[in-house]
Amino acid sequence: MxxxxxxxxxxxxxxxxxxxxxxxxxxxxxxxxxxxxxxxxxxxxxxxxxxxxxxxxxxxxxxxxxxxxxxxxxxxxxxxxxxxxxxxxxxxxxxxxxxxxxxxxxxxxxxxxxxxxxxxxxxxxxxxxxxxxxxxxxxxxxxxxxxxxxAAIGSGMPITDPTGSMVVDIGGGTTEVAVLSLGDIVYARSVRVGGDRMDEAIISYLRRHQNLLVGEATAERIKTQIGTARMPDDGRGATLQVRGRDLLNGVPKEIEINQAQVAESLAEPVQQICEAVMIALEATPPDLAADIVDRGVMLTGGGALLGELDLALREQTGLAVSVADESLNCxxxxxxxxxxxxxxxxxxxxxxx
Ligand SMILES: Nc1ncnc2c1ncn2[C@@H]1O[C@H](COP(=O)(O)OP(=O)(O)O)[C@@H](O)[C@H]1O
Ligand SMILES: [Mg+2]
Known part of the structure; x- marks a missing residue:
């Protein structure tokens, strides 16, 4: 029919x-x-x-x-x-x-x-x-x-203008940091840190600190539901029930995990993303770097949705940071x-x- x-x-x-x-x-x-x-x-x-x-x-x-x-x-x-x-x-x-x-x-x-x-x-x-x-x-x-x-076009940046724009696309496998001017790439660097590395960090944290083995799908769910790049103000934050296998006796078990623990586990990948931005800024010609200081940085990709990543980046780099609308679709x-x-x-x- x-x-x-x-x-x-x-x-x-x-x-x-x-x-x-x-x-x-x-x-x-x-x-x-x-x-x-x-x-x-x-x-x-x-x-x-x-x-x-x-x-x-x-x-x-x-x-x-x-x-x-x-x-x-x-x-x-x-x-x-x-x-x-x-x-x-x-x-x-x-x-x-x-x-x-x-x-x-x-x-x-x-x-x-x-x-x-x-x-x-x-x-x-x-x-x-x-x-x-x-x-x-x-x-x-x-x-x-x-x-x-x-990514820059999709997030609405004025890429053809004679000003520097910085876009940071955080995908599953990589983070690409680029400085654009007049419609072309002035500087670009790709680091192998992204959503996957965050998932792995959560898996290894739970293994080391909770003796709990979880799979990638569970780690990704923890990240998207309560993941955060900064310590919660109350030192604990929201919680989530997580199921996995107890490494000591091999049976399934369920534990509660809070945002402070997730922030701790994600500290390293978050730090690596911040460093990639700093390195890009240092490698950018001074006038374009000044434009970026004026106009800030645009985050795109699914990783940009990690809770408070924009804030963490702003604290560490001193730059204004925005997350693109529809960052997954940019x-x-x-x-x-x-x-x-x-x-x-x-x-x-x-x-x-
Ligand atoms: N709310 C969220 N918080 C943190 N990470 C997220 C969120 N939503 C999606 N992601 C992550 O974003 C990544 C996918 O982003 P995407 O831009 O589609 O990657 P790619 O371009 O490499 O395919 C995955 O690692 C996914 O877990
Ligand atoms: Mg992508």
Whole structure:
């Protein structure tokens, strides 16, 4: 049965091109379609099993994330972009194709143009691999855009002005700190600290201080629900019940954890993010650094949502810090905007053809 919604959707996509922008993140992949906005937002996870020495994809995205940490020996669930670089090219390609086909299935007439954002530090080999995956998934043209530029556009910063802007994108695997002026990158640095490192810090804290073993999904839940970058004023803060395995006798147990404990466990990754900002500021030419002191720093990415991270950064760096609206969507929205306003923003997209 065809609903009215389906009908109008297919007639619309027949009229407009399905050109798309993709944010291929270490934790989440988002797809933006020109004229429509973000149409897909799923974890960057692939589950597969080995058959006759070849990887057979079982699930991608949301379905695959549910399998992380819960797979039997014959099945693997992995995050191909985990460290901010492509850890597994074949699996990454399968994932990119899956997501493109998922949103593109209704438009069979024309091949789309696709813009993908890549980390500033991506190697030429990685860039070529991403381009090829997109082309073999059916794109007519594949453009790349540097992630810090996309993040800055998406958070509404005036990147084409002759002033310095600093954007700090805190993703799952990496934090990218960049200084932009006149639409280009003056300084950029990527450190391998982000949401994953925070989860690991919580896991290791609970193991050492509570003899409790928890998985990544539980650690992430603790972080997003009561995580904080600063000690709570009352020395305790909100609490959360956490279940895991008792390391002493191997049985399941439940404990209560408070925000002070989470702040303590996150101190190191938070410190590393602060240091990356300080190093960037020191490496920035003086006039641009002065602009940043005037205008402050913009935080984007999921890690920017960590409780009081903006405050902690302000205390440690002395800079004004803001968290972007829709920080989890900034990079996808910025890449999408580059697609929508391609004439004005042509110089930020690299087509290599
Ligand atoms: N409220 C929150 N507090 C702290 N971290 C969060 C919050 N929401 C999401 N995150 C973390 O943000 C990270 C994902 O951010 P994202 O920008 O999508 O990463 P990437 O671009 O690398 O895919 C994950 O590590 C997730 O746990
Ligand atoms: Mg990202």
């Amino acid at each position: 065809v609903s009215l919604g389906d009908f109008s959707m297919s007639s619309l996509t027949g009229l407009f091109s399905a050109d798309m922008a993709i944010d291929l993140g270490t934790a989440n992949t988002l797809v933006y379609i020109k004229g429509r906005g973000i149409v897909l937002n799923e974890p960057s996870v692939v589950a597969f099993h080995m058959k006759d020495g070849r990887k057979q994809v079982l699930a991608v995205g949301e379905d695959a994330k549910l399998m992380l940490g819960r797979t039997p020996g014959s099945i693997q669930a992995i995050r191909p972009m985990r460290e901010g670089v492509i850890a597994d090219f074949d699996v990454a390609e399968a994932m990119i194709k899956h997501f493109i086909r998922k949103v593109h299935k209704r438009t069979t007439f024309s091949k789309p143009k696709i813009i993908v954002c890549v980390p500033h530090g991506a190697t030429p080999v990685e860039k070529r691999a991403i381009r090829q995956s997109v082309i073999s998934a059916g794109a007519r043209r594949a453009g790349l855009i540097a992630e810090p530029i996309a 990079v996808a929205l910025g890449t999408g905007k580059a697609l929508e306003y391609e004439k004005q923003l042509r110089h930020v997209i690299d087509y290599d053809s």
